Amino acid sequence: MWIENDVHCYLLQKFLVPPDVPHGATSKNKEYINQMSSQSIQWFPGHMHKARKEIEEAMPKVDVIIEVLDARIPFSSENPLIKSFRETNDGKPVVKVLNKRDLADPEMTQLWINHLEKEQGVKAIAITTENLNEVNQIMDLCRKLAPQREEAGKKIRTMIMGIPNVGKSTIINALAGRTVAITGNQPAVTRQQQRINLDNGILLSDTPGILWPKVENPHSGFRLAATGAIKDTAMDYIDVGFFTIEYLIKAYPELIKSRYNLDDDLPDSEIELIEAIGRKRGCLKGGGRVDLHKTSVILINELRNGTLGNITLEHPEMITEELINVAIAEERKTEEKIKKKEERRKRYLKNKR
Missing domain, CATH: 3.40.50.300 (P-loop containing nucleotide triphosphate hydrolases)
Incomplete structure (x- = not known):
């Protein structure tokens, strides 16, 4: 009962990493990942x-x-x-x-x-x-x-x-x-x-497989995309690739080194690691730049089919921490809405004088 065009929301649209990040650039991806705590993903055909x-x-x-x-x-x-x-x-x-x-x-x-x-x-x-x-x-x-x-x-x-x-x-x-x-x-x-x-x-x-109206923990949205729970047309491979590799660096560095024949000292940043994998796999564009999309597709597909090894993308303590951060972000959003509403009220009263 899934219809291709039902998922109109572009899952990662708000967090899109530019496809042509300069070669060797310093990673700032934690910033875009942290942004997710104040966002939520919604779909419900x-x-x-x-x-x-x-x-x-x-x-x-x-x-x-x-x-x-x-x-x-x-x-x-x-x-x-x-x-x-x-x-x-x-x-x-x-x-x-x-x-x-x-x-x-x-x-x-x-x-x-x-x-x-x-x-x-x-x-x-x-x-x-x-x-x-x-x-x-x-x-x-x-x-x-x-x-x-x-x-x-x-x-x-x-x-x-x-x-x-x-x-x-x-x-x-x-x-x-x-x-x-x-x-x-x-x-x-x-x-x-x-x-x-x-x-x-x-x-x-x-019963038909159903998703829920809103994913409160945006990290979960990325994990659903990484494992193929939603159609690939509803995601951007680069975003999901960056999110996934950021976790794998910490949780499964040995599997990454072994699969992609990388040096013992892995890069600290997601983009540097994605680029290292891309160079190993020959995913290059004009000027020798790494094709981040193609590299991310390889990474995600090898995660999905088990080629990377036995990998779990979350554990209970991690989820507890994420949900706390989501709750804090929601509280901040509520406070910000109240603040803006009060400011509008004050401006309205001031203009009436």
Whole structure:
């Protein structure tokens, strides 16, 4: 149900780094990244409103929610709408499935599982759809969360949800043992809801992948773009490349050095590192300048397909800090609005005299 032109907002438009940054320039990218804390990314195509309403109507008849997350971005791929659905339905239990664990950092994945299960009514599991035994454990967790249905001889009613391109349809097909959901390496392949009667006493309702009206943490918007949760037409590769490499310098320097055959002393700035990678890969334009777009495309694609190695783009402590900064920025924006409103009021009163 995704329509190409539905994402009219240009995700990174406000933070665009000029495509022809002079070769060897000193990086100022922390400034543009810091700007994000006072911005928020918004999208919510009309068809997603319809999907949300359908989910809200069906939720009271659901016993367990299955939320599929990207193991590389467990927080950023969480849909806050699901939290809202749970709160309005007596804390509906949920199984959080960290899919694509084979692409993520295993230590970070376990850290996230422990973190997620601190919430009441939540079970978490990391899987890869290549391992059918892992996929089937999802159903075992559903039974643990809704034992009353099985004891009464009734099917456990589940609803599987997830943001676009998180692998939800592939999981459904694995659970069903047949092709019942269309799959594809593009966001939002599922176009309508469907109910699937599994052989193991589970009734599964599939839903279209929906995003939420507003991403309050703009860093999450970049991570969603980096992992391919939104279409590439809604992002600029240079912006996402700079954001991603800024994190990788700190978190996975050895993987970067190994993959791109770089010296032990990595550049301190994002642009210098992007340029170093571009030169290694022969991504040059006229005059010997590095093609930042082409280099960023290589970086992001190799992150997505796992060529860079097992990488997780966020951890719980980082998210806590980011959300605090977002809250501070929002408070400042509110104070600024109040200040401007007061100034306008004073000017108005002064002019009336």
